[in-house]
Amino acid sequence: xxxxxxxxxxxxxxxxxxxxxxxxxxxxxxxxxxxxxxxxxxxxxxxxxxxxxxxxxxxxxxxxxxxxxxxxxxxxxxxxxxxxxxxxxxxxxxxxxxxxxxxxxxxxxxxxxxxxxxxxxxxxxxxxxxxxxxxxxxxxxxxxxxxxxxxxxxxxxxxxxxxxxxxxxxxxxxxxxxxxxxxxxxxxxxxxxxxxxxxxxxxxxxxxxxxxxxxxxxxxxxxxxxxxxxxxxxxxxxxxxxxxxxxxxxxxxxxxxxxxxxxxxxxxxxxxxxxxxxxxxxxxxxxxxxxxxxxxxxxxxxxxxxxxxxxxxxxxxxxxxxxxxxxxxxxxxxxxxxxxxxxxxxxxxx
Amino acid sequence: xxxxxxxxxxxxxxxxxxxxxxxxxxxxxxxxxxxxxxxxxxxxxxxxxxxxxxxxxxxxxxxxxxxxxxxxxxxxxxxxxxxxxxxxxxxxxxxxxxxxxxxxxxxxxxxxxxxxxxxxxxxxxxxxxxxxxxxxxxxxxxxxxxxxxxxxxxxxxxxxxxxxxxxxxxxxxxxxxxxxxxxxxxxxxxxxxxxxxxxxxxxxxxxxxxxxxxxxxxxxxxxxxxxxxxxxxxxxxxxxxxxxxxxxxxxxxxxx
Numbered sequence: 001x002x003x004x005x006x007x008x009x010x011x012x013x014x015x016x017x018x019x020x021x022x023x024x025x026x027x028x029x030x031x032x033x034x035x036x037x038x039x040x041x042x043x044x045x046x047x048x049x050x051x052x053x054x055x056x057x058x059x060x061x062x063x064x065x066x067x068x069x070x071x072x073x074x075x076x077x078x079x080x081x082x083x084x085x086x087x088x089x090x091x092x093x094x095x096x097x098x099x100x101x102x103x104x105x106x107x108x109x110x111x112x113x114x115x116x117x118x119x120x121x122x123x124x125x126x127x128x129x130x131x132x133x134x135x136x137x138x139x140x141x142x143x144x145x146x147x148x149x150x151x152x153x154x155x156x157x158x159x160x161x162x163x164x165x166x167x168x169x170x171x172x173x174x175x176x177x178x179x180x181x182x183x184x185x186x187x188x189x190x191x192x193x194x195x196x197x198x199x200x201x202x203x204x205x206x207x208x209x210x211x212x213x214x215x216x217x218x219x220x221x222x223x224x225x226x227x228x229x230x231x232x233x234x235x236x237x238x239x240x241x242x243x244x245x246x247x248x249x250x251x252x253x254x255x256x257x258x259x260x261x262x263x264x265x266x267x268x269x270x271x272x273x274x275x276x277x278x279x280x281x282x283x284x285x286x287x288x289x290x291x292x293x294x295x296x297x298x299x300x301x302x303x304x305x306x307x308x309x310x311x312x313x314x315x316x317x318x319x320x321x322x323x324x325x326x327x328x329x330x331x332x333x334x335x336x337x338x339x340x341x342x343x344x345x346x347x348x349x350x
Numbered sequence: 351x352x353x354x355x356x357x358x359x360x361x362x363x364x365x366x367x368x369x370x371x372x373x374x375x376x377x378x379x380x381x382x383x384x385x386x387x388x389x390x391x392x393x394x395x396x397x398x399x400x401x402x403x404x405x406x407x408x409x410x411x412x413x414x415x416x417x418x419x420x421x422x423x424x425x426x427x428x429x430x431x432x433x434x435x436x437x438x439x440x441x442x443x444x445x446x447x448x449x450x451x452x453x454x455x456x457x458x459x460x461x462x463x464x465x466x467x468x469x470x471x472x473x474x475x476x477x478x479x480x481x482x483x484x485x486x487x488x489x490x491x492x493x494x495x496x497x498x499x500x501x502x503x504x505x506x507x508x509x510x511x512x513x514x515x516x517x518x519x520x521x522x523x524x525x526x527x528x529x530x531x532x533x534x535x536x537x538x539x540x541x542x543x544x545x546x547x548x549x550x551x552x553x554x555x556x557x558x559x560x561x562x563x564x565x566x567x568x569x570x571x572x573x574x575x576x577x578x579x580x581x582x583x584x585x586x587x588x589x590x591x592x593x594x595x596x597x598x599x600x601x602x603x604x605x606x
Contacts, residue, residue, distance in 0.1 A: 048508050074511035081512035087505055091527040100523070101513035152514065 002026075003156055003188045007044050008053040008066075016040055016212040020190075024059070024155075027182060027189040029203035031196065033231055037212040038192040039084070042158045045190070046081050047074035058156055058188070075104070077156075080149030084161040086141050088133035094144045095120060095129040101152045119147040123181065139170045146181055157182075159191040163198055175201060196235040200224065208232055226271060226348050237307075239272040239316050242350060250347060256314045259289040260345040267350040274307060276344035277318035280337040281328055289342040292316070296330040306330075310338050370588070377585055378578045385582035393560050394568035394583065398545055401476065401564050405483035405544035406491075406537060413491040413540075414533070418521075420492070421499035439489045446485055447553025454481065454554075478555040479562040483544035490543055491536035498532025499525070535601050542594045546587060 003022040010016070016037040022028045030038050043049040045056060047064065050071075056063040058079075063072045088097050099116035103109065120129050123143040133141055142162060149157060162178060163171050179202055182189055193199050199206055200220045208216040208229065216228040224236040233240035243252040245264035251257055258270055278284070284291060294312025301307075306325040308318045316338050320328075328336060378385065385391060419425070420432055438446055454461040454472045464470040472478040506528060510520040526533070548566040555562040557571065565583050572580035 043508075046508075046512055048511065074508070075514050075516050077512075079512060081509070083505065083509060087503075087509040089506060089509075089524060089527075091530075100510070100515070104510070104513055104515040104519055148513065 003045070003056075003058050003190070005045060005056045006054040007041055007051055007056070009040070009044060009049060009051050011037075011040055011049075014040065014212050016044070018209065018212070018214055020207065020214070022188045022190055024188050025186055027191065027202060027204045028207055029199045029205075030190065030192045030207050030209055031194065031199040031232075031235075032209035033194060036209045038194075038209055039160050041209070042081070042160050042190065042192055045156070046079050046158055047072065047077050078154050080152070080154035080157045082142075082145045082149045082157075082159040082162050085165050086133075086145035088136075088141055088144055088148070090133050093130050093132060094125060094136065094140075097133070097144055098148045098151050101148060105152055116147075116151060119151045120144070123147050123177070137170070138166045139174045142166065142174055143177065146178070150181070150185060153187075155187040157185055157187060157189045159189070161193055162191065163193070163195070178202070226269070226346065228269060228350075233271070237274060237317075239274060239277070241270040241272070241314075243268060243270065245347060248342070250345075252314065254313060256292070258314075258340075258345060259342045260347050261343045262345075262347045264347050264349070268347050269350050271346045271348075272316070272340055272344060274317045274319035275305070276340055277310075277316055278339045279308065279310070279318050279320055279324070279328055279330070280339065283337050284339050290340040290345070292338050294336060294338055296328075296333055296336050299325065299330060308336075310336060312338075314338075316340075373581065373584055373588065376577075377581050381578065382582050382585070385579050386586070388579065390559065390572075391568065391579055391583060394563055394565045395586070397476070397479075397560065397563060398565040401479045401483055401551075401562075402487075402541055402544040402547075404480035405487050405547075406541045408480065408484040409488040409491045409540050409544075410537065413488045413536075414495055417492045417495035417499060421496045435492050436489050438486050439493075443486055443547065443549030443551075444553050447482060447550035450478075450482055450485060450550065450554040454478070473554055474556040474558060474562060476555075476561055479551050479564060482550040482554040483547040486547050486550050487540040487544040490539040491533075494532050494536030494539060495529065498529035498536075501532070502528050531601065535598055538594050538597055542591060545590060 002024050003020070005018070005020045007016060007018045007020070014035065014037050018041055030041065032038050040049060044051060051064055051066045053066045055065045055067070062070050063077055064070060089100065092100065095113065095116050098119055099112040102112035102115055107115070117126070117129060120126055123146060125140060125143055128136060128140060133144070136144065142165070146162070163175055166174055175198060182202065191202060203220050206218060206220055206223045207214055208223065208231070210229060210231055216223055216232055223232060227233040227236055227238055227240050230240060241250070241252050241258060243250040243258065245266060245268040247263055248260050249257050250260060250268060250270050260270065292312055292314045294310040297309040297311040299306055299308055305319045306322055308320060308325065308330055310316050310318060318338060325331070330336065416435065420428065420435070451458065451473060453459045454464065456462065456465050456471055456473065461472065464472070472481055502525070506524055507520050510524045515523065546566055547564070548570070551562065551564060552567055557563050557567050565587060569580045569583045572583065
C-alpha cells in the first residue's frame with residue numbers, strides 16, 4: 001500500500017518525466033533546484049495539473065490513468081496539500097480555515113468546529129482559533145496550514161516548501177515541530193524543498209529532481225556520501241569528478257588522473273570531501289598520491305573553516321583552518337598545490 | 351508650477367465646482383423637506399429605488415456569471431463578447447433605448463414572441479424601466495467583477511479543491527468572498543448609473559408618473575413647472591453620488 005506514480009507532462013519549457021513510489025509511512029523529500037518541476041509534480045499528484053501520460057495510484061486506487069482516461073478530481077482525492085505560502089483563506093478565521101475541509105466533505109458544523117479546534121490545540125494554537133490569517137505569524141500560519149491539510153485524515157500528504165516562507169530564526173523551531181507532526185501521520189508523505197538541510201533533517205528517503213527528471217534517489221547519508229550530479233555535490237559540499245576507471249586509477253579527461261585505493265572499471269563518479277584536500281605552498285613530497293598545481297581562486301569562511309576554491313587543471317574545493325589559510329597566503333590568489341590521499345577518494349559506478 | 355498649467359487647471363476646477371454651487375445656492379433649504387414630501391416627488395423616489403435596485407438585481411444575476419466566464423473560460427469570440435458587454439458604456443443611452451424598443455417592443459425582434467407566448471409587454475412598464483436601466487448599468491458590474499476575478503490568486507481555489515470543495519462550494523465560500531470588494535464596487539457603480547439613467551428609460555419606457563417616471567425624468571419635467579421640486583430631487587441624486595464616491599474612495603484613491 002503506497003503511492004505509485006508515473007508522471008509525464010509538459011509545462012512550457014519543462015518536460016516532467018518522473019517515476020515515483022512512496023511506501024505508506026515513508027517520508028520522501030523531493031529535493032531540487034528552482035524550476036526543476038517539484039511543485040508541478042505535487043500539483044499533478046493532487047490533480048491540479050492533468051497528466052499528458054502516466055498513471056497515479058494511491059493504496060491501490062487509481063487516481064488518474066492517462067491511458068484509460070480514469071480521473072479522480074482533486075476534491076475527491078484523499079490528499080492533503082500544504083502550499084508554499086500556505087494560502088490560508090484570508091476571510092476566514094484560523095478555526096474556520098481548519099474546519100473548511102471537514103465542512104466541504106459533509107461533516108456537520110458543530111462536529112467540524114470541534115475537530116478543527118482539537119487540531120489547533122494539537123499544533124499549539126488553541127488561543128489563535130479566532131484570529132484571521134493576517135494576524136498570525138509565519139510559523140503560526142504554517143501550523144494552521146498543516147492542521148488544515150491533516151484534519152480530514154488524508155492518505156497522502158503533500159507539502160510544498162513548508163518552511164520556505166519563514167525567516168531563519170523561526171525556521172529551526174518550526175522544523176522541529178513539523179518533524180514531530182509529520183511523525184504522527186501514518187499515511188504517505190511527500191515533501192518538496194530546495195534546502196538540503198531541511199531535506200536531510202526530515203527525509204527517510206531523498207529523491208533528487210533536476211530539469212524534470214529524477215537524478216538520484218536514496219537515504220540522506222547515501223546521497224550526501226555518493227552524489228550523482230553536480231547539483232547534489234554542491235549542496236552537500238563535496239568535490240565530484242566523473243571519469244573512466246581502470247583498476248585503481250580514474251581518468252578524468254584532459255589528461256588528469258585520479259589515483260584511488262579501489263578497483264573499478266568503466267564510467268565512475270569519484271567524490272572527495274573538501275577536508276580531505278590538503279593545500280601546500282610547495283609541491284609536497286611523500287605519501288599523497290594525487291597532487292595538482294593550481295591557484296587559490298575564492299575563499300569563503302564556513303563556520304571555523306575556510307573553503308578554498310582552487311582553479312587549475314583539476315578544479316577542487318579544499319577546506320582548511322583559518323591559520324593555514326593565512327600561512328599559505330591564500331588571500332593573495334597565489335599558486336598552491338592541492339593533494340589528496342588515494343584512500344580519501346570514494347569511487348562508485350556512474 | 352508654471353501658470354501655463356495652473357490657469358487652465360483652476361478653470362477646470364471652477365468649471366466642475368460652479369454648477370454644484372449653483373445648485374446648492376438655489377436650494378430652498380427651508381422648504382426642502384416639504385418639497386421632498388409631495389406625492390409626486392415621493393412617487394419618483396420610490397420608483398427610482400425600485401427600478402435601480404431591480405436593475406442591480408438583474409445585473410448581479412446575469413452579470414456575475416458573465417464576468418466569471420469572461421475571466422475564466424477561453425471560448426471563441428470571447429473578445430467580441432467583452433466588447434459587446436462594454437458597448438452600453440459608450441453608446442448614447444437614447445440609442446440604447448431605441449435599440450431596446452426595436453428588440454423588446456410589441457413588434458420587436460424578441461418582444462413579439464414575449465407578447466404572443468407569454469402576454470408580456472415591456473415598453474412603458476416599470477419592468478421596462480428596470481430593463482432599460484440594467485442595459486446601461488450592467489457593464490459597470492461586469493467589468494469590475496471580471497477585473498476582481500482576474501486579479502485574485504486562483505491558487506486559493508486550488509487550495510479549496512484539495513480540501514474537498516467542489517466548484518460551486520469553492521465559488522460561494524472562497525471566490526465570492528475574495529472578490530467581494532470588486533463586486534461591491536461594481537454594485538455601487540451599477541446602482542449609481544441605474545439611478546441616474548435618463549435617455550434609455552425615457553425612450554424605451556416613457557415618462558409615466560408612478561409607472562416609469564424615475565427621479566431624473568421627474569427632474570426634467572419639474573424644471574418646467576416646479577423649479578424647487580427639480581432642485582430638491584437633484585440634491586437627492588447629488589447626495590447619493592457623493593455617498594457612492596465616499597464608499598469607493600479607498601478603491602479609487604488608495605493612498606490619497
